Amino acid sequence: MSGQSHGVGDVTDRGVCREFTNGVSPYRAHRALLLALDRWVSDGVEPPKSEIPHGGHRAWAVARPGSQVGMVPQDELGWPSIPGVLYTGVITTRYLLDFGGSLDDGIITNYPPSVAGRPSYRIFVSKVDEDGNEIAGVQMPGVAAPTATTTGWALRRDDFGGPDGCESDGQNIPFARTKAERKASGDPRKSLEERYKDHDGYVKAVAKAARKLQKDGFLVEEDVQNFINEAQASGVLR
DSSP: OTTOOSSOOOTTOOTTBSSBOOOOOOHHHHHHHHHHHHHHHHHOOOOOOOOOOOTTOTTEEEOEEOSSEEEOOHHHHTOOOOTTOOOOOEEEOOBOOOOOTTGGGTOOOSOSOOOTTOOBOOOEEEOBOTTSOBSSSOOOHHHHSOSEEEESOOBBOGGGTTTSBOTTOOEEEEOOSSHHHHHHHTOOSOOHHHHHSSHHHHHHHHHHHHHHHHHHTSOOHHHHHHHHHHHHHSOTTO
16 A cells, blocks of 8 residues: 555644654555455455565665664655655664574574674665655555655654654645745645646546546445545645
8 A cells, every 4th residue: 555654644733743644544445455355265356466566676665774774865765855854764674683593493592682793684665756655556546646745654853752753654745735835935746736727637636546446456436436525525726
């Protein structure tokens, strides 16, 4: 699921994070996938094609290991320079730990294990487009027809231990409404006006994204209409 965090955030609330939290939800796709799982197990109907890229795929960037943390350079990820938004590129490094020679027998003889000299796992993260939205994965309408940059990671505010990771939360970094507004702030991301022209254009983009998800097996008809209704009722470009 592209551009989503561990939970569903509130785009009007920052919590302890630097930016508003990510409100993109996977639940409607979960419903379609649960039905697909039932059909697969019960009737042998193949489920939707996996959208997980594999090693070497153009959509992946690889974190460079450090002493305790890894790093994903901004240019390698493709992250845009958004005014006022901090990018550190820091990512947790996971090590192949040595718990002692008897671990296969269920006995730990080396605890706590040291990370000194231990190899680290290769960690892959999704590259992003010019907006900072992830390229890989199943893109819900909030990512495919975005009103903001949405991420699965976030950073804490300085008064809450920043810039350490704001774990379990993602970011919602809104686009400017007009081209003039984004130029005034130096934001490289296209404004809502440049993307959709008007409210009807936004609704059409959401509908197109939702229908593609249905075609690919990630939404049911009822939820396609729910997305369209929500877009129509939204204040985007009104």
